[in-house]
Amino acid sequence: MTKAPRGERLIITFLGRRNAGKSSLINAIAEQEIAIVSKEPGTTTDPVAKAYELIPVGPVTFYDTAGLDDTGDLGDMRVKATRKVLLRTDIAVLVTDEKGVTNEDRKIIHDLKKMDIPYVIAFNKSDLASPEIPVEEVDRALRVSTKTFLGVHDLKEKIIASVPDYFRNEPVIIGDIIQGGDLVVLVVPLDLAAPKGRLILPQVQVIREVLDNDAIAITVKDRELDEALEKLSRPPALVITDSQVVLKVAGSVPEEVPFTTFSTAFARYKGDLAMLVEGANTADRLKDGDKILIAEACSHHVQSDDIGRVKIPRWLKQYTGKNLHFDVYTGHDFPEKLEEYALIIHCGSCMITGMEFKRRLLTAHRQNIPITNYGVIISKVHGLLDRVVRPFGY
Ligand SMILES: Nc1nc2c(ncn2[C@@H]2O[C@H](COP(=O)(O)OP(=O)(O)OP(=O)(O)O)[C@@H](O)[C@H]2O)c(=O)[nH]1
Ligand code: SF4
Ligand SMILES: [Mg+2]
Structure with missing residues (x-):
């Protein structure tokens, strides 16, 4: 199984009522017995993470969780633990059984919507019954059975189709706002806090992106900025500065010249x-x-x-x-x-x-x-x- 650093894996959380077949469904998708299954309700007690290679998405973590209809003090704690996992979840798979969507499931759907979590609904145990699928959930729902494997492949496809954009797209720093031939001025103060003998990674990454886009990178310290701007034969397409000197640099860059900071570009790139x-x-x-x-x-x-x-x-x-x-x-x-x-x-x-x-x-x-x-x-x-x-x- 591919090892991916913490935080790089897509998190797919299986949730639903006790005994709905959450653990069975993880096993059916993974085609191996990685989660514990039993006919006793409340088998899975704490959220359990299982590593899986979901082709073509890559390494993912399946979270098997405790039934959300659990009651009592212990039940409340389990529900709380599932909720904590949900805060970090990229895609939720709500698993229902032969009863279909009950009031408890409606409450879960309401919470998923409120938390802005993409979800799919697996109507499990379809070998036993075919309960009604609510109209508003038809696009997200699928009948499956972990006994006959009906729908399991399609469910996998549905999960893959729900992968959020932030996981799919290769992010860019400034590559999409510049063009070939553009002049891009980078303002890099070399104060005492700057590392000796080198530039820091974000600065190097921006220079590389400028070059990759066949544009021209001009790197100056804040002290030389006015002189550099004067000497340019045409206005730059972008001036990007270290945040520490943002006020001073903003005063030197004409209002009509696009102007930003490394932190802003990286806030978009990373966040x-x-x-x-x-x-x-x-x-x-x-x-x-x-x-x-x-x-x-x-x-x-x-x-x-x-x-x-x-x-x-x-x-x-x-x-x-x-x-x-x-x-x-x-x-x-x-x-x-x-x-x-x-x-x-x-x-x-x-x-x-x-x-x-x-x-x-x-x-x-x-x-x-x-x-x-x-x-x-x-x-x-x-x-x-x-x-x-x-x-x-x-
Ligand atoms: N007929 C039928 N039984 C199923 C199906 N999927 C799971 N089961 C059975 O349902 C019972 C519960 O399955 P689990 O996978 O342990 O359910 P769970 O949702 O993880 O349950 P908890 O961990 O207790 O919350 C077991 O006896 C399974 O064999 C299915 O598709 N059809
Ligand atoms: S910016 Fe954040 S991650 Fe980077 S050194 Fe400071 S505290 Fe650590
Ligand atoms: Mg379970």
Whole structure:
């Protein structure tokens, strides 16, 4: 089985009532006994991850979950655990039995819709009965049987067809907004924080994309920008700068020249720019006493004027004029109690994959918590957000 880094695998979660055949269906699709099946309701108690190679999608994780109709304290805990998996789920497979869609299933469908999770419905045990498929679910539904294997292949195809775009498409940084022959100016300050003797990966990646598109990359420090712009025989198609000097550079670049920051381009490349911009615009509605979560994906070395702990809180307080409270959380997940936050500001995510970052965005979005990131909020508090997102058609 192909090994893929954590966060790179598509997560497909099987859920439904107890005994509906969730575990059996995973086995039928995988054509091997990877999940435990029994006639006793409540066999699967905790979410169990199974690795599988779903051709042509690639490595995926099947999550087998406990029945969502479980009751009592233990049942509630199991339902909570399934819900936690759902926050990270890319595609849900709702499994029903010979009873078809019951009121409990309707509630699950309602939650899936609310959480914006693509789903398909497997009407399992079709060897026993053919219950009615609700009209509004016909396109997503399929009759299957893990006993006769009826519909199992088609279900697999339906799952493949439901793979979200963010998993399918090869993302671009700026390649789609420039053309062959364009001049692209990169502004790269070489301050004390810059690594010795080299450029950082995002800068190198942008230069490579400019060259791949047969365009011309001109790299300057902020100090030489005015001179470089003067010497160009025609205006650049794009100026892209490090966020640290965004204010100064914005002053040098004529208003009609497309202008952005590396962070903005990478927010789109790795995440979901529309969601991050929406999150940053929440800054205009913050109130006294609001709590903001600064979420960092790794425990990097904290500096005295740390961007997440010092600079962004200071700028945001100045921008809003409000008395805001900041918490910092480091690690792969968000803290348990997310609903107390008015806004999440995520780090630049340089150490995690785009897939993992997108999943974190979705996790916040599914709980209705606005989310933005360092690069986007920096442009916002400097009053430059509209300008730096314009080249991307916002
Ligand atoms: N007739 C028939 N029985 C099935 C089918 N699929 C599963 N079963 C039976 O239904 C029972 C429950 O199957 P499981 O796969 O354990 O169901 P589950 O949804 O994982 O159940 P829990 O883990 O207890 O929530 C077992 O006895 C299976 O043999 C099917 O397509 N047809
Ligand atoms: S921006 Fe990069 S180094 Fe900083 S906390 Fe996030 S992942 Fe770690
Ligand atoms: Mg089970």
